[in-house]
Amino acid sequence: MSDLNPPTARPALPGRVAAITSGLLAGVAALATGELASGLVADWQSPVVSVAEAVIDAVPRSVKEFAIETFGENDKIALVVGILVFSTIFAMLLGLLGRRRPGVPVVGFAAFACVGVWASQRFPGSSLSSIIPSVLAGVAGAGTFLLLRRLAAPAGGAQPVNAQLNDLLNDNLLNDNLLNDNDQPRGNEQLLDDGLSADDGLSAGPAAMAAATPTMTMINGASSRRRFLVVSGAVAAAAAIAATAGRALRSRFDASASRNAVVLPEAADPLPIAPSTIAVDSPDVSPFYTPNGEFYRVDTALVVPQVPADDWVLTVTGMVDTPLRLSYADLLARNLVEEDITLTCVSNTVGGKLVGTARWLGLPLRELLDEAGVQAGADQIVGRSVDGYTGGFPVDAAYDRPALIAVAMNGEPLPIDHGFPARLMVPGLYGYVSATKWLSEIELTRFDDFDQYWVRRGWDREAPIKTMARIDTPRSLGKIAAGQFVIGGVAWAQTIGISMVEVAIDDGPFVEADLADDWSEHTWRQWSLAWDATPGRHRLTVRATDANGKLQTDQRAEPFPNGASGWMSIFVDVKS
Ligand SMILES: Nc1nc2c(c(=O)[nH]1)N[C@H]1C(S)=C(S)[C@@H](COP(=O)(O)O)O[C@H]1N2
Ligand SMILES: [Mo]
Numbered sequence: 001m002s003d004l005n006p007p008t009a010r011p012a013l014p015g016r017v018a019a020i021t022s023g024l025l026a027g028v029a030a031l032a033t034g035e036l037a038s039g040l041v042a043d044w045q046s047p048v049v050s051v052a053e054a055v056i057d058a059v060p061r062s063v064k065e066f067a068i069e070t071f072g073e074n075d076k077i078a079l080v081v082g083i084l085v086f087s088t089i090f091a092m093l094l095g096l097l098g099r100r101r102p103g104v105p106v107v108g109f110a111a112f113a114c115v116g117v118w119a120s121q122r123f124p125g126s127s128l129s130s131i132i133p134s135v136l137a138g139v140a141g142a143g144t145f146l147l148l149r150r151l152a153a154p155a156g157g158a159q160p161v162n163a164q165l166n167d168l169l170n171d172n173l174l175n176d177n178l179l180n181d182n183d184q185p186r187g188n189e190q191l192l193d194d195g196l197s198a199d200d201g202l203s204a205g206p207a208a209m210a211a212a213t214p215t216m217t218m219i220n221g222a223s224s225r226r227r228f229l230v231v232s233g234a235v236a237a238a239a240a241i242a243a244t245a246g247r248a249l250r251s252r253f254d255a256s257a258s259r260n261a262v263v264l265p266e267a268a269d270p271l272p273i274a275p276s277t278i279a280v281d282s283p284d285v286s287p288f289y290t291p292n293g294e295f296y297r298v299d300t301a302l303v304v305p306q307v308p309a310d311d312w313v314l315t316v317t318g319m320v321d322t323p324l325r326l327s328y329a330d331l332l333a334r335n336l337v338e339e340d341i342t343l344t345c346v347s348n349t350v351g352g353k354l355v356g357t358a359r360w361l362g363l364p365l366r367e368l369l370d371e372a373g374v375q376a377g378a379d380q381i382v383g384r385s386v387d388g389y390t391g392g393f394p395v396d397a398a399y400d401r402p403a404l405i406a407v408a409m410n411g412e413p414l415p416i417d418h419g420f421p422a423r424l425m426v427p428g429l430y431g432y433v434s435a436t437k438w439l440s441e442i443e444l445t446r447f448d449d450f451d452q453y454w455v456r457r458g459w460d461r462e463a464p465i466k467t468m469a470r471i472d473t474p475r476s477l478g479k480i481a482a483g484q485f486v487i488g489g490v491a492w493a494q495t496i497g498i499s500m501v502e503v504a505i506d507d508g509p510f511v512e513a514d515l516a517d518d519w520s521e522h523t524w525r526q527w528s529l530a531w532d533a534t535p536g537r538h539r540l541t542v543r544a545t546d547a548n549g550k551l552q553t554d555q556r557a558e559p560f561p562n563g564a565s566g567w568m569s570i571f572v573d574v575k576s
Pocket of ligand 2 (some may be wrong): 087298345346347430431432
């Protein structure tokens with residue numbers, strides 16, 4: 001006991017629980033401030049979203065694949081939750097460290113803000129002002145922490161010995177270089193520490209506390225603890241309101257009102273309505289046209305870009321004689337054409353669902369290129385998105401097939417998820433190179449001069465879609481009744497077409513399936529095969545041959561780096 005400092009010379013420390021709580025609430029205040037700020041200006045983003053998007057762009061493929069395998073379609077939600085969990089743990093740790101050194105959390109929140117500032121400035125087009133949400137978040141975090149810490153450590157005067165003992169037991173360091181501008185009697189540390197952690201006095205109220213504790217110190221402790229709790233509660237409530245308000249304000253920038261106001265022109269030369277003979281007679285085969293709401297979605301955007309049609313401009317740049325600039329109205333005023341095209345994602349596994357067919361309305365890409373005048377030597381067309389994404393494909397693909405700048409999908413303006421106001425659509429090429437959504441620029445360049453988004457991450461430059469057959473019914477590992485069953489599915493070989501689909505049962509021979517009528521070499525083709533199913537477990541294997549007579553390869557390949565291949569095989573249990 002002899003080495004106890006005189007009471008008046010002892011600086012106060014907030015209790016551990018109070019310190020962690022201060023850090024946590026400061027973190028929550030920072031995040032909420034970022035959300036609120038993001039609701040103020042259209043191109044101010046939530047720092048959490050900016051950082052999450054930066055993570056999506058930065059993580060190696062193996063991590064990305066792990067995330068998709070583990071969380072599936074929820075991978076983006078998992079990322080946001082991960083960032084929130086990391087931020088709150090980081091903030092609590094800062095709170096704890098700030099118990100002795102309040103400068104640490106201040107630096108910590110500044111660092112936190114810097115990450116947000118960096119993430120907000122990753123694109124060449126980012127406005128400088130878009131750093132503001134992160135800066136405000138950092139200031140709110142540091143400020144809230146200092147305020148709460150001060151309320152949690154109102155000490156410096158006389159303190160009961162048990163508080164000092166508690167300090168000695170908890171800490172060995174006695175010479176803290178704390179800010180100590182408080183004038184409250186000592187004794188709160190233990191109250192906050194014990195009280196908050198043991199949860200005993202929270203409902204007792206100051207009167208009960210005062211009655212139960214005879215000394216002045218304890219009465220003051222109770223009231224200062226109460227003040228800490230009240231302010232903490234107020235911070236939490238304000239954060240909830242700020243975050244909610246930010247979200248609500250942000251919905252102002254939603255592009256759906258703009259999309260709803262679009263009046264689509266008629267195609268100059270509309271495609272006929274497809275006859276019913278393009279479909280096989282099975283309700284379990286994927287519909288020929290994939291409804292927009294069921295069309296797969298793949299992109300790197302955490303928050304779908306919201307581009308009102310009136311604000312949208314498309315430029316044609318790079319190796320052209322005359323750079324072009326079109327508004328949405330300019331685009332709609334052109335002679336638009338319709339094309340039925342089956343889009344496929346390179347990440348689609350054998351038998352997977354990342355493929356769909358739609359009727360697209362748009363401007364033939366070649367018309368725009370001819371107007372701009374493609375210069376000799378340009379061999380790559382790069383589509384740039386408002387969100388920084390890029391895809392790139394050979395200039396030839398704009399001329400040897402009906403590539404579009406598409407504005408509509410199955411008779412509706414492009415859904416926002418699928419690229420409103422406009423996207424590229426090129427038959428026969430995987431979406432990552434061709435189908436840039438929220439298109440803002442078409443740049444003519446050379447493959448030698450520019451690597452697009454996924455090419456920088458190791459995927460192939462050239463990405464023709466591989467011929468594939470898929471079984472839609474029966475389901476893999478499904479159970480069906482013995483007797484007549486119609487096996488069915490779809491097969492695709494875009495730009496070539498499908499001439500044959502064959503199915504093998506167990507180790508039996510490949511039998512030719514019935515094909516629905518061919519509609520276009522750019523769309524998939526439905527197929528079916530009547531099967532007299534016998535009880536037991538059976539393996540069904542399917543394979544397609546393209547219109548050039550080329551059988552799809554049975555060589556199994558994973559999607560990386562240029563698309564999956566192999567024959568789809570499933571097992572099915574037939575009940576007697
Ligand atoms: N801006 C942007 N466009 C994009 C992508 C993207 O991440 N960002 N992903 C591409 C990929 S990989 C595919 S498969 C298609 C998917 O289009 P969908 O979501 O309309 O089905 O969009 C392409 N266009
Ligand atoms: Mo894709």
